[in-house]
Structures are given as structure tokens and as C-alpha cells.
Amino acid sequence: MLRKITPVLIAILCLSGYAQNNVKEDSTIIKKLYTTSLVNGKSYEWLDYLSNQIGGRLSGSINAQKAVEWGEKELKELGIDKVWLQSVMVPKWTRGVTEFAYIETEPGKTTNVPICALGGSVPTSIGGIKAPIIEVKGLEDLRKLGSDQIEGKIVFYNRPMQPDLIETFRAYGGCVDQRYSGAAEAAKFGAIAVIVRSMNLRLDDFPHTGSMSYGDLPNKDKIPAAAISTNGAELLSSMLKLNPKIKFHINMNCRSWKDVESFNVIGQITGSKFPNEYMVVGGHLDSWDLGDGSHDDGAGVVQSMEVLRLFKEIGYKPKRSIRVVLFMNEENGLRGGRKYAKVAQNKGEKHVFALESDAGGFTPRGFSFDCDDANFEQIESWKSLFEPYLVHYFAKGGSGADIGPLKNDNIVLAGLRPDSQRYFDYHHAKNDTFDAVNKRELELGAATMASLMYLFDKYGVK
């Protein structure tokens, strides 16, 4: 395919100021990166191990520690210049005995519904709680209802993700305040627990967990918070319409512990020309505990490792120092991302570029960039190089949670943007498993990331 496309590329890129020999070289190297990833890639094999041999790896768990050891071992086997662990204290929260909930229409008449505790929630009292339930469409409804109608009840947040937004992360952004702040806000009105509709565009039976915060609420005021599956939310809502006096029972045994030590796993190829300029590629090693975290973010982890492996494999020696960082604790604390940035700052390390993959192992569509106009102009001049790989999306916007703390005026931050249509079918739920990842889609993502890393390494940041 490349042979056909190269003349067109050259024509287009020459117009944008590109020198012809650059285009040829860049096209050739990018082609090698894609071919190597698709024909002789290691990302899928790595993900198989991480997902199926280790599994879900919530911060502070034994599995998270196993993942750290695995990541260190695999990076060392790549024969790159340096591999090390960076200590970081992380929160530890455990789910305990599987949660249990039912709707009670009258004493003895109950219907079970699938729920799961939100990460960081306090448990219910032993034996669970049972109370009337009141449905709201968001935080703003609490004030309208007031303490009179909320006190002593369970608040049920049921605003669904908006289906007509093409980018599903926007739909997520429009709902996730219910999950993150729902308990803290409802507690202020005297609610005794909250149930949140899962952040899922599909109707199914999987409850989706995720992080939540009590803000500055005193311990004694904290109330349990759980997610209910979308089918469960639809059922509960329709039953409430028939009979607003139904009760809801919920039993949760989760618990927060003292912080424990964990690690970011870091590997480096030292730059041949500018060893003191750092470029980071990463994903997060921790995951929620319900599935095996294949899309979130096993995919990002193995794709990031693959970037360095691909460089080695095709014999590309970067000018700048390329670091892969497997961040710990993105899901419920972001401690790894913050720690990495703090250490970098303390050491005065000059970070020029960081790329994160944390949006699933789906077909790559492009990147989102957090950068200034001059850098974005350079990025746009590279667009045609990605066209043969059907990678079209280059836009300004966010990047990734773990690399966010690196932000300053002199760094370009980027996030891989895979196709997002299926992401929230799996996100933070027990069906986020290895079988939901397609090998080619994963490998294409790794090659797309490697290609961008290559271009930034070659041309630098403006």
C-alpha cells in the first residue's frame, strides 16, 4: 500500500514545508513500526499474561504487586538501558464479600438487582440497610427535593449517559459527577446511602464500579455508595413509578485500610543526542477488581511497553531519552502519576513530551493534544503520514490522567484516542476481560503510539 501512497504523501507534505527525504524516511520507519507490531508484536501476548495470569489489580492488592514484578521483569528482558521501580504510597480499599441488593415491594416480596460498591465507599452496617428510595436525575435535584424528602432515604441517581454524543467520553463526563460526588452531596441532605446508575451506554446486567469521594465530609457522616447495572436501574425506576413506597435493601462489606507501598515501573532507552530530554509513554498498571482490567488499562500498559520494544526491534535509536512508565493507582488516587511528576521536578528532569493510552485497546483513531499552537501546527503537518493507517483524528483537548501532573508550558501532552463506541460496555465492570480485546486493534494502537513517539523524538517540541 505504501508504494501507491508515497507519491501522494510527498506531494501533500512538500506543500506543508516537509522536505522530501524526511517524508520518505518517516514513511518507511512508520511502515516498519506498523508491520512489526502486526506481524511480530508482543503486546497481545503480554496482555494475555497480565489479564489471565494476574487479573484485576487494584492498588494495594497482591495482584497489583504481582503486576509490578511482572512489568519490571518484562522490561528488563527487553534489554533497554535502565529499568527501575519508583516507590509510591497508595490507598488500599477492599470490596470484601460480594455485595447484595434487592427491591422490596412488600414484606417478603423481593427482586434481586446487580450492584457493586463504588471504590472508596464505606460499608453498610452488618446485615445491610433497608430504606425507602428516591430517584433523582442528578446532583441538582437534591436541592429541589430538600432534606424533607431525602432524609432517611436511599438516593438513586439515574441520569443516563447521553446516547447521541458521538464521543462516548463526553457522555461519561456528563454523568460521572453522580458517581464521584453523589454520596457526599446526598449525605448533606440526610440520605443514608446512594445507588448510582452504572456509567454504561448499553442496557445490561453489569454494575460498573469507579472512584468516588466524600470530599471533606467527617467520617461519621459518610454513607455507602453503590453502582447498579443499567438494566437494574431501569427496573428500579419503573417499579418506583408504580409504587413510590418500595424499599431497597443493600449490603456491602467494603473497607478502607492504611496506605501501603507500591510502585511505578519505569524503563528507559537513553537518548543518543539529547539524553537529558525525556519523552514518556505510559498507561496505568492498576485496575479495578471486578474484571481483569484488559481495556482499562492493561491495553495501555502493553502498548506502551511495545513502543520501546518496537524501537529496539526495528533498530531505531532515539535521540531523546524515551521512558515507558507503568503508573500505579490511576483508578483511585492518581498517586503514581503525581509521584512521577514530583520526582521529575525535584530532579530537574526536562520532560518534553508525554503520551498516555488509557481509553481502551480499540482501533486507534488518532490523538488528542494538550499543547500550544506552534506544536499543534507541527503535529498537523504529520497527519498525512498516518492516513495509510486510517488514523485521522488530531485535535486539541485532554491527554491522560497519569501524565497530567507533568503539565507545564514546555511539554506537549497527548492521549491516544481509540474508537470509543464499545469502551463503556466494559469500563470498570467484570466483563472488562481479555476476550473483549481484539489483537489487531491492540497492535494498531501500539504502532500508532510508536509512530507519534518517533516523530516527536526526531523533530522535537517547538
Add this chain to the structure above:
Amino acid sequence: MLRKITPVLIAILCLSGYAQNNVKEDSTIIKKLYTTSLVNGKSYEWLDYLSNQIGGRLSGSINAQKAVEWGEKELKELGIDKVWLQSVMVPKWTRGVTEFAYIETEPGKTTNVPICALGGSVPTSIGGIKAPIIEVKGLEDLRKLGSDQIEGKIVFYNRPMQPDLIETFRAYGGCVDQRYSGAAEAAKFGAIAVIVRSMNLRLDDFPHTGSMSYGDLPNKDKIPAAAISTNGAELLSSMLKLNPKIKFHINMNCRSWKDVESFNVIGQITGSKFPNEYMVVGGHLDSWDLGDGSHDDGAGVVQSMEVLRLFKEIGYKPKRSIRVVLFMNEENGLRGGRKYAKVAQNKGEKHVFALESDAGGFTPRGFSFDCDDANFEQIESWKSLFEPYLVHYFAKGGSGADIGPLKNDNIVLAGLRPDSQRYFDYHHAKNDTFDAVNKRELELGAATMASLMYLFDKYGVK
């Protein structure tokens, strides 16, 4: 999102000669089409019925007839202007008792491998056949080996799909001659059967059927042809390397019957201004028999039906006559496509545009067009209208098998191009089932098709 994007769109499109009020109107209508498909669509519900209540529907089968009756009924319920059946004689081939195959390393030592007959194959003799097997990488190897080495043996075609081609249909195109012509060619060298590696980029246990032809081979010379799963092919190949003398047993009970009557299902919204100019949107109603044909081509069928329903739903009255055609017998004969074109020609119906969806119900990436430069220029002027929906791919190329026979100098033919990475995981195999289709991806495809139909209806063909 639209409000943010419209000013940019207007700027871009004005530059390309677009009038500002056109852009506004087109953006608004396209937004309505997408929103309606995603929020209030019917394509997924239709596919559920077609896949799960009817199932696989090979031409000439009872299920194919059920699908015809279902399609007619559903189109009538849309309240469009005309719905009718178009009679067409189709081949009838049945698989019979499930096929069976094993590798025999020595008498009594056997390993079963998953195979399935290719569509149109003759059966083995009763009780099956057992013979030495010889591996080739393609048709061209036959001549090199010659009758001496092939006579009396089973030929095993084992050229895999090329993994580094980004568009998987190209990889398919590079292998499918083994399936289509493998038996006819091997028979000329005295082979007694052929086994073909499944057209699948993944390693798994599903054999993938598909059409094959004996060309002008006399009946007495026809030899059985089967597909073997990719895992089976790898196993067989490695066992052959260890011991070239192993034998292969295969038992197939398939059978060809006399042609039977079936139907294309056609629905029409008659044009308000140019009722005698026809625009076709379609997919094929028949499928292979192993799965339920959800991706191939249940998706195309329900998306095409949805185009007309969306027009009704948003109150858009097309200027030209819009026909949905559910073609019969794409898989093993193309009789439906040929019949539709022949009748159109006999009646002197002026067809100006035809669009087919037959590449799976995955996220739409764009379209491929079979048209002249003037029309392609007009199409390119519409590209920005699709950008908010992440639809970027507009290229010259093929369209669809069923609409191919309509080709002449005055028609624009187009094919929907969904993401192709997963397509051959399911294509013609028993895992091509409803659960492999994502609702949003399917609905986005329908809206993308409706948007293109709208633009061609409004602006006509150059």
C-alpha cells in the same frame, strides 16, 4: 457538539463553493439522522429478530423464505409508498450432516480438526475419504509440484491472510482465490479433495465457509472442498513437517439441488420531484448457514431499512425515489443483484445512485465510491459534514457485490466502509452472531448511510 462545530464547517465549506444556508440545513438534517438512529433507532431491534428468531438463511432454505416474509412485513409497517417482492431463481445447496475430519499419523492414531464444507462443494463418498495430504501456499504451487506429486492426494491450501495490510479486505482479496478456485485447479492435477485455510486473520477454532466454483469442470471431475480453522491449519502444517506421510480423513454430506424460487424484497419512498430517478440502498438478506449472519449481512439489511425509516421519522421527503433492496443470494450466486439490475434495465428505470452495506456492522469509517471525477469532487466537498461523526474515509474503489450489476456511465455506486479489523474474525463462521454486533456501531452506520443518501438526493449526481 454541533453548535461548536458549525462555524468551522461553514468556513471550510464556503471555501469549497458551498452556500452557507446549505451547510446549515445539511448539518441540521444530518444531526437529526444521527440522533434519531442513536436515541430512537430500530436497526438493532430488527437485527435481534432477524438473527435470533430467524437465524442463518442460506439461499433456498426455509429460513431464507422466513427472512423474505419478515422483510416484507417490516417494510410494510413503515408505511412507505410501495413494498413488493421480486421473484428470482436461486441455487440451493445444503450442508447435510455436520462434516468430520481428522489427521491420522498412523493407523488408529488420529487427531480431530474443525472443518466445514465450502458452499457448492460436492460431498465425499459415503463414509468419507482418507488420503495423503500435500501442503501448498497457493494455486501457483500446483504447477510446480505437478500431477506426479498431487495425484491421489488431498491438496491443503495454507497461504494465510497478510496481517500487515491495514484494510483487511485487501488481505482477504490476496487469499480468497485458494477458496474459490482451489478445488477446480487441484482437480486438474488429479487431487481427490482440497482443504483450505480459513480466511481469518485470527488463530482460532472456527472454520469459515464461503463460495467456491468448479468453473467448467465436468461433474465427474469435481472434488470435495472444505475449509479448516486457522488453528487446525497451523496444526496440520506442523504435523506435515514432522511427517509428510500422515493421512487426512474427511467426511462431507453436502448436496446441490435444483434451483428454487426466492425473492428480493423491495420498498420504495416515491420521489416528490424526480420520481423517475431511483436511488438504491441495500444489503443482502441471505447468509451462510453456520452462524446467524448478523454481520454478513444482517447488519447491512437492517441499516438499509433504517435509512428509509429515518427519513420518515425526521419528516424528510426525498426528491428522488428511494428504494431499499434486500438482495437474495449474494453469498452463492448473486442472482438477486443480477435480477434487480436486469429488471431495472428492462423497465428503463433510471438509477442514479446505489449504496450497499456489506462489510459488517462495525463503526463506520466512510465510503468507497465507484464514480467519475466530477462526482467524486462533489462527494469530497461534503467531507466536513461527516467530521463531527468521526467519518473520514472517502476514497475511490469498489462498492458492493449486489449493486455491481447496476453499473453504467451514469450511476454513482458506493459501499459503506466500517472499521474492518474484526470483520474476518466472524466472516462466514458460526461465531457471526448477534452478540458480536455493538448497538451503537450498527446505529452509527445506519445514520452515516442515511446522511449520504440525503446528500445525493438533495444535490443529485453530476
